[in-house]
Ligand code: C2E
Ligand code: MG
Ligand code: MG
């Protein structure tokens with residue numbers, strides 16, 4: 001009997017596995033043509049300077065207007081793109097389009113220079129020749145000054161393939177283009193601030209899991225950690241961006257800790273280009289201010 005039950009569990013398991021595999025293969029297949037069919041979209045989320053309560057940059061976040069599934073987020077397809085190697089095509093599309101968009105906003109003549117942040121994947125870093133060419137092309141064709149492009153890299157992307165030296169060499173070549181390097185989701189991996197300084201990162205984004213409890217009665221250790229990170233990173237000359245700022249309390253707390261920049265739903269969700277343009281043209285909402 002036990003055997004039969006086990007067998008049945010197996011069948012259920014197999015069926016679910018098969019379904020997931022089919023789903024995956026299907027998405028992978030469709031992704032191959034998504035770029036040609038112009039189905040990828042970019043949304044832009046503001047990054048806010050906390051002192052002046054002003055937008056200092058935007059992060060480009062990819063979406064897919066899928067013919068069957070509707071608008072889907074990167075969590076549904078970026079991993080698949082990574083594993084299949086399609087991420088290079090997707091990544092090149094993102095860089096080209098985001099750079100063109102940022103250059104267009106620049107042409108609008110909105111206040112201080114707006115920095116554009118673009119996410120890179122491990123797979124892109126592992127082919128530095130192709131990546132350097134992609135970034136160079138995107139900058140040249142858009143006319144966006146290299147100093148206004150920030151490339152976001154996660155800690156795991158730095159060490160995933162085990163070849164830290166290769167990743168380091170790739171970073172050096174990117175730096176030589178004049179772009180900024182940002183460590184994404186800081187705190188979720190194993191990078192030390194000293195290491196980041198050596199790799200010549202310009203900024204870190206503190207993962208939202210550390211920001212979540214800030215300003216709550218139970219903030220405890222997280223607040224100590226965030227305070228220490230901000231303190232050390234700032235002393236090392238790294239700009240600190242807090243991710244996932246969702247409440248006025250978190251904002252006030254971060255501001256008191258002298259965190260330089262913040263990003264999150266409290267300020268704005270990722271927006272379509274037209275909406276972001278309106279936000280750039282308007283005065284900053286009072287809720288962004290802490291004084
Ligand atoms: P990320 O780079 O850490 O981007 C921040 C993610 O947090 C975004 O999710 C954003 O919508 C979400 N977020 C922003 N503010 C808040 C908040 O206050 N609360 C919460 N709960 N979430 C917030 P999204 O757009 O789903 O992107 C997920 C991840 O997918 C990104 O994390 C990034 O690692 C990856 N990704 C996005 N676009 C690209 C891309 O063009 N290329 C590559 N390689 N990866 C990308
Ligand atoms: Mg990012
Ligand atoms: Mg992040």
Ligand code: MG
Pocket residue numbers: 185
């Ligand atoms: Mg993240």
